[in-house]
Amino acid sequence: MAGTKAARADAPAASGDGAESGVRGPEAAFQVELLRKMLLIRRFEERAAQMYGLKKIGGFCHLYIGQEAVAVGAIGAIDLSRDYIVAAYRDHGYALACGMEPRLLMAELFGKATGVSRGKGGSMHFFDAGRHMYGGNGIVGAQIPVATGVALKIHYRKEGGVVLCWFGDGAIHEGSFHESLNMAKIWDLPIVYICENNHYGMGTDFRRVSSVTDFAVMGASYGIPGSQVNGMDVLEVHREVSAAAEKARSESTPIFLEILTYRYRGHSMSDPAKYRTPEELESYKKQDPIVIQKARMIESGIFTEAEFAALDAEFKTICDDAVKFAEESPEPELSALSEDVFA
Amino acid sequence: MSLITFREALRAAIDEEMARDDSVLLIGEEVGQYNGAYKVSQGLLEKYGPQRVIDTPISEGGFTGIGIGAAIAGLRPIVEWMTFNFSLQAMDQIFSNASKMRYMSGGQFSVPIVFRGPNGPAEYLASQHSQALQSIYSHVPGLKVVAPSNPADAKGLLKSAIRDDNPVVFMEAELMYSWKGEVPEGELLIPLGSADVKRPGKDVTLIGFSKPLRMVLEAAEQLAAQGIDAEVVDLRSIRPLDEAAIYDSVRKTNRCVVVDEAWPFASVGSHIAWLVSHNCFDDLDAAVELVSGEDVPMPYNHSLELAAQPSVEKIIDAVKRALYA
Numbered sequence: 001m002a003g004t005k006a007a008r009a010d011a012p013a014a015s016g017d018g019a020e021s022g023v024r025g026p027e028a029a030f031q032v033e034l035l036r037k038m039l040l041i042r043r044f045e046e047r048a049a050q051m052y053g054l055k056k057i058g059g060f061c062h063l064y065i066g067q068e069a070v071a072v073g074a075i076g077a078i079d080l081s082r083d084y085i086v087a088a089y090r091d092h093g094y095a096l097a098c099g100m101e102p103r104l105l106m107a108e109l110f111g112k113a114t115g116v117s118r119g120k121g122g123s124m125h126f127f128d129a130g131r132h133m134y135g136g137n138g139i140v141g142a143q144i145p146v147a148t149g150v151a152l153k154i155h156y157r158k159e160g161g162v163v164l165c166w167f168g169d170g171a172i173h174e175g176s177f178h179e180s181l182n183m184a185k186i187w188d189l190p191i192v193y194i195c196e197n198n199h200y201g202m203g204t205d206f207r208r209v210s211s212v213t214d215f216a217v218m219g220a221s222y223g224i225p226g227s228q229v230n231g232m233d234v235l236e237v238h239r240e241v242s243a244a245a246e247k248a249r250s251e252s253t254p255i256f257l258e259i260l261t262y263r264y265r266g267h268s269m270s271d272p273a274k275y276r277t278p279e280e281l282e283s284y285k286k287q288d289p290i291v292i293q294k295a296r297m298i299e300s301g302i303f304t305e306a307e308f309a310a311l312d313a314e315f316k317t318i319c320d321d322a323v324k325f326a327e328e329s330p331e332p333e334l335s336a337l338s339e340d341v342f343a
Numbered sequence: 344m345s346l347i348t349f350r351e352a353l354r355a356a357i358d359e360e361m362a363r364d365d366s367v368l369l370i371g372e373e374v375g376q377y378n379g380a381y382k383v384s385q386g387l388l389e390k391y392g393p394q395r396v397i398d399t400p401i402s403e404g405g406f407t408g409i410g411i412g413a414a415i416a417g418l419r420p421i422v423e424w425m426t427f428n429f430s431l432q433a434m435d436q437i438f439s440n441a442s443k444m445r446y447m448s449g450g451q452f453s454v455p456i457v458f459r460g461p462n463g464p465a466e467y468l469a470s471q472h473s474q475a476l477q478s479i480y481s482h483v484p485g486l487k488v489v490a491p492s493n494p495a496d497a498k499g500l501l502k503s504a505i506r507d508d509n510p511v512v513f514m515e516a517e518l519m520y521s522w523k524g525e526v527p528e529g530e531l532l533i534p535l536g537s538a539d540v541k542r543p544g545k546d547v548t549l550i551g552f553s554k555p556l557r558m559v560l561e562a563a564e565q566l567a568a569q570g571i572d573a574e575v576v577d578l579r580s581i582r583p584l585d586e587a588a589i590y591d592s593v594r595k596t597n598r599c600v601v602v603d604e605a606w607p608f609a610s611v612g613s614h615i616a617w618l619v620s621h622n623c624f625d626d627l628d629a630a631v632e633l634v635s636g637e638d639v640p641m642p643y644n645h646s647l648e649l650a651a652q653p654s655v656e657k658i659i660d661a662v663k664r665a666l667y668a
Contacts, residue, residue: 118449149412179405340450343508
């Protein structure tokens with residue numbers, strides 16, 4: 001992967017250079033879809049924060065605002081009919097990028113019986129087995145072996161799929177990461193390990209606790225190639241994950257990507273994020289993935305401000321509906337307490 | 344019937360289930376080329392190949408989690424831990440993932456996986472390699488825990504465990520692998536959660552499981568020679584627990600001694616003693632006795648390590664206390 005900049009096979013890597021200016025072809029539809037998903041995540045998360053403030057949502061609630069391009073670009077690059085994702089607890093963005101229903105997610109946040117996990121998982125435990133969205137896992141790094149096991153199944157069954165295994169910069173020092181990469185390599189498993197580096201493991205700057213700060217090298221001691229990706233650019237994420245997934249799939253091999261991003265909010269809703277400067281936050285907001293993608297699309301003539309406003313209105317309605325659905329949904333029956341302990 | 348060893352019975356169970364269902368894999372340290380640290384998996388690599396009998400590096404947390412991932416994606420892995428002492432490296436995977444994946448996903452996932460290996464003290468292995476860890480795994484909702492005491496039960500229970508759609512912690516013991524027993528020919532499936540009365544009796548109920556069951560039976564024989572007729576209930580499964588079988592026996596004998604080689608504090612044995620005390624209160628003629636391992640790490644010295652474990656003598660003493668004899 002290092003150095004490869006493979007474009008999507010079916011479209012030019014439009015990057016605001018005027019290519020296809022004014023043409024509403026497949027490339028435009030593709031980019032609109034990426035923008036739509038990012039904006040949906042942004043608006044959903046803003047609404048979740050609001051509902052948290054109103055105490056409709058409790059516990060830990062880790063928002064994805066600022067990181068949208070990572071989930072959307074990467075998940076847009078795979079085929080969930082045969083591919084899988086396994087992620088950590090900051091999972092709202094992946095769930096929406098996988099096409100999970102906002103109302104079922106909001107109901108889960110509200111702890112309602114209609115939630116995706118029947119109100120028993122909450123913010124950190126979104127799952128959709130049918131969409132191959134395997135969580136939603138709350139223990140830092142513990143999902144990495146699980147994801148590797150899903151890749152073992154794909155390999156054993158010769159299904160031609162690939163797993164995207166997500167974790168943060170905080171998880172990369174867990175033994176589970178290192179054990180998994182080693183086994184994925186010796187067993188030729190088709191998996192893309194994505195270190196989504198948002199710069200802070202809770203309140204700790206990753207540079208304070210890492211022997212190397214270029215995580216792209218972390219796969220090297222396991223013979224796994226790695227590269228860094230700009231996670232604020234959805235097209236770059238899409239392009240790089242497409243290439244990585246294709247290589248993992250076709251060569252049945254693990255790949256490692258570090259996708260650099262930034263979260264605008266604290267680690268969770270209870271974190272005021274005093275460990276970083278306002279200037280740092282502002283510098284990332286200038287690279288906002290939605291703003292730059294929107295500007296790029298407008299510049300290349302495939303999108304307009306009016307269309308963006310219409311999208312925004314659409315997602316406001318969707319979020320209103322999600323909240324209404326969650327509000328009106330029933331609490332789980334007490335009998336649900338002892339259900340689903342065993343199959 | 345054929346007279347085979349405990350390890351042969353386990354091997355037959357794995358072999359039969361692997362032949363029956365190609366989603367069954369065996370994963371662990373030394374399970375393949377080495378033919379198993381305790382030779383349980385002897386010959387299976389040759390028969391099923393490296394795609395299904397998978398040698399791992401020494402990465403218990405990693406390969407245990409990999410087994411869990413393969414299970415939720417549709418395979419039926421058997422994860423062999425060389426011993427349960429090393430399973431502690433993998434405990435996060437068992438506690439946080441295997442036991443909770445179904446619940447926290449609202450029932451979307453099954454986790455059909457077996458974690459197996461030798462548990463409890465053997466001989467001369469000292470503290471870190473002589474731990475009976477059933478209390479810890481039995482504590483966790485979402486896990487089944489099985490601990491057979493003879494080859495026939497081992498085979499029938501392991502086959503059921505492999506077919507179960509839930510995570511099953513299957514406990515063996517180093518010293519049991521060479522024990523011989525009669526095993527019925529043909530398909531043998533013993534449901535999880537069914538205890539077995541290994542010796543009927545009327546004077547006192549002895550409850551045990553796994554390796555100590557042999558000394559429980561020996562104690563019962565010696566008691567019989569003294570005119571005390573003990574009933575021996577082999578739990579076989581700790582989770583689910585066959586409470587009915589326990590209470591049926593205690594309500595008949597009115598006295599109960601629980602034998603569990605684990606440490607006594609917050610143990611399977613202490614929990615069962617509480618269950619019996621609570622649920623058979625009106626039937627009991629004496630306090631429930633518990634014979635456990637001593638509350639110390641295991642020493643290397645052989646006399647000391649034997650003193651740290653239940654023994655026939657300790658069981659007989661406990662029975663006599665229960666009988667005020």
